[in-house]
Amino acid sequence: MPSDALIEIDRVTFGYDERRTILNDVSLRFMRGKVTAVLGGSGCGKTTLLRLIGGVHAPNSGRVVFDGQVLDIRDKAQMHGVRRRLGMLFQFGALFTDLSVFDNVAFPLREHTDLPEAMIRDIVLMKLNAVGLRGAAGLRISEVSGGMARRIALARAIALDPELIMYDEPFAGLDLISMGVAAQLIRTLNDATGATSLVISHDVPECMAISDWVVLMATGGRIVAQGTPKDLMDSTDPEVRQFVRGEPDGPVKFHYPAPELADDFGVRP
Numbered sequence: 072m073p074s075d076a077l078i079e080i081d082r083v084t085f086g087y088d089e090r091r092t093i094l095n096d097v098s099l100r101f102m103r104g105k106v107t108a109v110l111g112g113s114g115c116g117k118t119t120l121l122r123l124i125g126g127v128h129a130p131n132s133g134r135v136v137f138d139g140q141v142l143d144i145r146d147k148a149q150m151h152g153v154r155r156r157l158g159m160l161f162q163f164g165a166l167f168t169d170l171s172v173f174d175n176v177a178f179p180l181r182e183h184t185d186l187p188e189a190m191i192r193d194i195v196l197m198k199l200n201a202v203g204l205r206g207a208a209g210l211r212i213s214e215v216s217g218g219m220a221r222r223i224a225l226a227r228a229i230a231l232d233p234e235l236i237m238y239d240e241p242f243a244g245l246d247l248i249s250m251g252v253a254a255q256l257i258r259t260l261n262d263a264t265g266a267t268s269l270v271i272s273h274d275v276p277e278c279m280a281i282s283d284w285v286v287l288m289a290t291g292g293r294i295v296a297q298g299t300p301k302d303l304m305d306s307t308d309p310e311v312r313q314f315v316r317g318e319p320d321g322p323v324k325f326h327y328p329a330p331e332l333a334d335d336f337g338v339r340p
């Protein structure tokens with residue numbers, strides 16, 4: 072019987088080199104059909120987690136399990152199969168600026184399938200329609216706004232009907248309206264396609280609004296808390312409160328450790 076979790080991170084430890092461990096003994100489960108957000112401050116290892124799921128790197132110890140298969144990045148056939156089932160929305164979109172909107176969305180279909188051009192056209196227009204941009208198919212990337220670019224990248228990420236869609240900072244650099252549109256799209260596409268979505272971000276309100284489950288991560292990949300958005304919003308844990316309410320000071324200090332002010336300014340009597 073398939074597990075309820077599409078992805079399991081099982082006691083994963085990882086560092087880019089021996090000097091520093093980025094994720095230390097992290098265990099997490101991402102449930103099928105749900106939107107899960109991993110929230111955490113800059114540098115705590117969120118993107119690294121996505122790279123481990125995408126098979127860019129292998130853990131130093133522990134396992135990453137995708138739909139019951141333990142990932143082994145040396146197994147080219149397995150990784151090819153797994154990557155084909157993943158859609159990834161990178162930070163800042165990474166669209167091909169010299170191609171049209173249409174050709175950007177068609178790109179993965181032309182690369183990974185032998186579908187006839189007429190069918191590719193229908194799929195591309197359907198995906199663009201899903202993000203509200205069917206009418207923009209003929210535009211060049213240089214002609215579209217940042218918010219539109221994000222939606223085009225999303226249409227491209229779902230072109231091959233992925234079972235898992237991973238979003239790396241989908242709200243970064245967007246104005247409030249575009250942010251709201253992007254957030255609703257993540258939710259709508261998840262529900263319409265039956266995919267599983269994983270969002271990593273530090274935008275608390277957007278993630279709280281669209282997620283079924285929220286994980287709060289701190290330095291070293293330490294899981295501070297996880298639960299439904301309501302659980303976390305209602306939490307009385309000072310570290311959770313500081314994070315979800317954006318309070319500048321709390322268990323995580325505003326000031327980097329420093330000598331006393333009076334000592335630094337030489338005014339101690």
Ligand SMILES: Nc1ncnc2c1ncn2[C@@H]1O[C@H](COP(=O)(O)OP(=O)(O)OP(=O)(O)O)[C@@H](O)[C@H]1O
Pocket residue numbers: 087093111112113114115116117118119120
């Ligand atoms: N390719 C790399 N080689 C070496 N160190 C890296 C590499 N990529 C990231 N790091 C380091 O790993 C740590 C975690 O980075 P990561 O990008 O996973 O964090 P993050 O939580 O996604 O942060 P942000 O929100 O700023 O993107 C950082 O200290 C970063 O400098």
